[in-house]
Amino acid sequence: MHWLMDFEDVLRGRRSVRQYQKKGISRELVQSLIRNAEAAPSAGNLRARRYIVVTDPQMRKALSIAAYGQSQVETASALVVVCADVDRSSQRYGDRGSLFSIQDAAAATMCLLLAAHNQGLGACWTGAFDDQIVREALDLEIRVLPVAIISLGWPAESPLPPAQRDLGEMVRWIA
Numbered sequence: 125m126h127w128l129m130d131f132e133d134v135l136r137g138r139r140s141v142r143q144y145q146k147k148g149i150s151r152e153l154v155q156s157l158i159r160n161a162e163a164a165p166s167a168g169n170l171r172a173r174r175y176i177v178v179t180d181p182q183m184r185k186a187l188s189i190a191a192y193g194q195s196q197v198e199t200a201s202a203l204v205v206v207c208a209d210v211d212r213s214s215q216r217y218g219d220r221g222s223l224f225s226i227q228d229a230a231a232a233t234m235c236l237l238l239a240a241h242n243q244g245l246g247a248c249w250t251g252a253f254d255d256q257i258v259r260e261a262l263d264l265e266i267r268v269l270p271v272a273i274i275s276l277g278w279p280a281e282s283p284l285p286p287a288q289r290d291l292g293e294m295v296r297w298i299a
């Protein structure tokens with residue numbers, strides 16, 4: 125039984141984990157992560173996002189090649205490819221819909237990563253991939269954009285926290 129963590133520990137303790145044990149993740153656990161991803165806000169509550177779960181080794185290999193050979197995509201126990209449903213959002217919001225659907229997908233991705241960490245899983249957001257190859261491999265409709273390939277597995281590494289930028293460079297107060 126994995127103890128659920130304090131919220132601040134979940135936020136601060138999450139790392140991009142790219143090495144995994146050779147041990148599967150149950151379908152129920154992946155489904156619970158997706159339910160938690162749906163806790164994310166969504167423009168107009170359209171929930172203009174889709175989730176494609178991949179465990180098939182050949183498809184993982186194909187997606188790893190599409191991601192320029194990134195090994196976490198091949199070696200993960202499961203992948204959740206989070207996509208923006210651009211059409212769904214554009215029907216209501218026109219040009220702005222494409223940005224909204226990408227933001228919908230990104231917000232869900234973040235929630236899924238936190239939920240995974242909270243369950244003791246390792247996960248990594250892979251965003252560097254060839255859209256067209258991923259789209260073809262997954263047979264996505266033309267106006268569905270893959271946003272993140274989330275690799276999931278029981279962790280086989282504990283990465284150190286990355287360098288932080290000075291907040292003074294990033295924050296401007298208008299008071």
Ligand SMILES: Cc1cc2nc3c(=O)[nH]c(=O)nc-3n(C[C@H](O)[C@H](O)[C@H](O)COP(=O)(O)O)c2cc1C
Binds near residue numbers: 139141248251286
């Ligand atoms: C939009 C986006 C794209 C990313 N793409 C990749 C990627 O293609 N490959 C990878 O290994 N990590 C990728 N990452 C993970 C970052 O490298 C990682 O979040 C960053 O180094 C900070 O480390 P942390 O997640 O452990 O805090 C991506 C993260 C984001 C938000």
